[in-house]
Amino acid sequence: MLISKKWLSKFVPNLDGVKAEVIASELSQSLAEVEDYWNVGAELEKLVVAKVLSVEPHPDAEKLHICKVDIGSEKVQIVCGAPNVAAGQTVVACLPGGSVLGEKSKEKIKIGVAKLRGIDSSGMLCSERELGISDNHDGILVLADTYHPGDEFDDLLKDTIFEIENKSLTHRGDCFSHIGIAREIAARLDLPFIAPEYLSTLSQTESLPLEISVETELCPRFLAVTIANVSAAVSPFWLKLALNRVGVRSINHLVDITNYLMLETGQPLHMYDYAKIVQNKLIVREARAGEIFTALDHKEYVLAEGDLVIADSKKILGLAGIMGGLDSEVSEATTSGILEAAVFDKVQILKTARRLGLKTEASTRFSKGVDQANSENVLKHAVELLAEEQHLDIASEILDLYSKKSELVELTVDLNDIAKTIGEEIEVHKILHLLELLGIEIKNRNSLQTISPVTTAKPITIIIPTWRQDLRLTEDIAEEIARLNGYEKIKPRLPLRESKGQNLPVITQVSRKTSQKLRQLGYSEVINYSFISKQNVIDFQLNAKELLEITNAISPELNYFRNSLIPGLSMTILKNMAEQCDLKIFEIGRIIDTTNITKENLPYQPRVLGMTKSVVLAGNNNAKNAFLQFKGDLETLLLNLNIPESEITWSDGDNQKTNLPTGKALTPNKTSLLTIKGELIGVISEITRPIVYQLTNRNDLRIFVSEINIDKLISLEVIGQNKYQNFSIYPTINRDISCYIAKADSIGTILTALRQNKLTIDIPVNINYSLVDEFTQEGIRSITLRVELEPLTKTLTDVEANQIILEISTVLTEKFKVKLR
């Protein structure tokens, strides 16, 4: 929002002497951030009001005129090329030594004494463009006769413009106006604020009948008056200037006045062409679904039920509070008009503006809240300002349908509560003064002890001004005091309280440990977006029906929430392939499982670990080992989370009847489900070769993937603490058992059986089993198991060791029909 310093000075005259940077920093410190401010008109020098006394043609140039002009102190000759120059005009002259603006604004043009085709010229008569108030350069600017020759003109054009961040003013409808900002800066700097004075009545001099009817509850106040014998003339200079400074284009006098007063007071106004209204009647009503409306921007809008419109009996004249209609627009042909000042329901305006994507200056103000107590004043003021510049007749009384008159809000506030909220002792008289600066009336002021400390002060009863719809609670009042007194004065301190120890949540402890272990294993962490694209869905053959769709994303790739980390991790591998093909990465993050709805009616969103390893393989020779290493990494992680090996189960590779989201992207016989304590916890697999080939055009790249539900793992309570175990002081004996096994035999089952097997031999000994080798030669599968014998009470003799190994071998041959090698 742009705010003009000159405009503010109208209400805070003392602001003239305050530096722009002070205003900017004080507003930032007390109200809303001033994002930027800049000076305008600084380039303009030595400009005076001049009266054109005579205009003679130039003897040597058809387009030039020799003008005698009165510049107050003297009469000078200025050669002027403007086609519109004429004797009797009041204009602006730039005297020698001065400067104006060139074609590109900010470009400064120096003016001196010159000879134009042999004729002396002591200065220049200026166009609007040269004065920096519009792009118009077709002729010179002609002022009203109220300006006096010789009066300095530079100062009128010099101003400072502040750009205010209006997000932090969302609750401050009153501040979407120069009056509102003026009141704020006056209060902060403790300068007098001069409230505008408004006419008490308008006197009717003509008669144009008008009827208004409000057929909705969503319009608490609707005011209108007809005006006869008006014209949509060019606006006077001061009006054009004021609008230009805050970035609003001048259209015509009638429209400009409505815009001007909206920018000044925050009350949007609208002017209809009287002749275009059927049956002289304005109806405020809710739209019917599907009604079509053509707005001033020449676009057609399809309305929904409940949208507020102003209509006559035949057509929609305007989208209430948002934009006027093309069919009732004022134009050069307009001779009479209807001026409207209304207040509409802010929620409905916001809703309609949002739905139609049509946010206007008016809708912004209506949706933040307009002071309906002031609407009539603004309406009258608009007529008054118009009448100052052109003859017009007021042709009706002011029609005012004021259905929901707002009551004055009274609030009783305990000053001690305010001081406690701020955490600073502020004197009572200071608080009262600050409130009064904001226009808040203190009803019981006379009965207050203003020198008493705030802790013993009596509660105050205050009357909230009509424009402050945001002040309803003690906390709201506390904020007013805090920010006007100065947030910067609040001393930082730490809360005093019982200091209780806090632990990190289990999920954090497990995640951090997981991350640490995986990094030890050489896996680096990545963080992907939580979203996947339609292309990902196609590439990884996901089921779009299982995905939660984003309905309004601007970014084209944000189509769904992810339901697996695997696509993102795989894409990360591909993204970095040019740099490095052998990658080990992991991610811990939430996935969104729409097939599982929680008690809160939200999709289940577990935190999941995704692990990926990519390898480049020349043939198939190393593929199996590379995959087993990947599986080993995952197992190392699980074991280091102290999950007992006995609780870990892997499903058969061929068992592919799974409902995994990424199921179709996983190689069937290389997919195994991880079950812990009988619960499905995750999966390990390899991305199918066709998918990898399609994405990379490579035949030698393999992508191994795994996904583990960490939340579920935690809930199973299998993640243990490190626990010391006594170890034997007697030498450990290692023996290897090599045997042939059947193709379909499961090594896991064999190991589990051995671990569960109770020895008959009566020597206390810990036995650990591990696999040291597995290979297939000439179609026969061989394994080598290592048996680690750890005697607990004495050194094991060879004979005893042999005896144990024999027993283990017997279990193998009898239970599994293996053949010892």
Place this chain on the structure above:
Amino acid sequence: MSDNKEIQKDLLKQLQSVNQDFKGRLNQVEKNCQLDSAAFSQYTELEVEYLGKKSPLNSVLAKLQKIENPELKKEIGAKANQIKTSLTQELTKSKQNLQVQLWKDQMLAEAIDFSRPGLRTELATSHIVSQTVARIEDIFLSMGFGVEYPYEADNAYNTFDVLNIPESHPARDNWDTLWLSDGNLAIPHTSAMQNRIIRANELPISKVIIGKTFRNEATDVRHEHTFTQVEGVYLASKSNIGELVGTLLEFFENFFGRKLKYKFSPDFFPFTEPGAQMAIECLICDSKGCKVCKGSGYLEVIGCGMVHPKVIAAAGKDPERCKGFAWGMGVERLILIEQQINDIRNFYSNNLKFTKQFP
């Protein structure tokens, strides 16, 4: 007797020749080893040949068993043992000398150009955002704040309604929310957890809520649709703005490891009253004014305020007896400041050139 003499003579002669042969062979082995270090194994052969079970020395000792004359036996035995000892010593000494020589040669052959970079291992890294989140968690933990995490998909009720942002509130637009096909939304702020936390805990409540948040933005150098937010909420029987300022300052000074100048100014959030924002001195230009701080010398880092009474009431607590403050800040913003990263998209591009920079 003459037999004895004969035997004696013969055995002594044999011992003599063993001694001499050995010396010759040892010389030869030494020479061989000088030529080729592989010949070192010949020492073992030599040892077997002259000191092993089938060595000539052993056969002399075997024959000695048959001699009955004790004096003779003693004399020859002593001689044989003397030779055995001397042989062993000579062999060991020669072997040791040569071994030392060989090691020396080997080491010389392995001479290293120490200016040459060693063979290095690239460390696996954790993500800079995770690292920073952990730092933040640890600081707040030390200040007595517990840690919680938000959902990523949540409902409008928890995200807006209970935070004093009813659907009619114009501020609801300020969040640029991503909406979902099931009517829920991608959380635009971690405040979506505030109601649940206030409801579930007894006073005093001190928690930070850290997680991914989402905004409907088109990405460019300075805009990102995904960022990590740290929300904090403190509620006790009494509290004030000074405690809010103090708590935040304590955090930032711990995080950046230095004293900081700061600015505390009003701002508006529907769920705070009063609302504020805090800026800290620009660490990039030392408050001199630069592009990043837009010349102001300060960087906005956090939005905050006293928790709005309606928010407290909506969570089933009495706003008269429950006061406190809350805040929300972006983790990536802190990293951008600390690391002076110029493109916000780097965070989730997962370009290894970026992630590897933070081991």
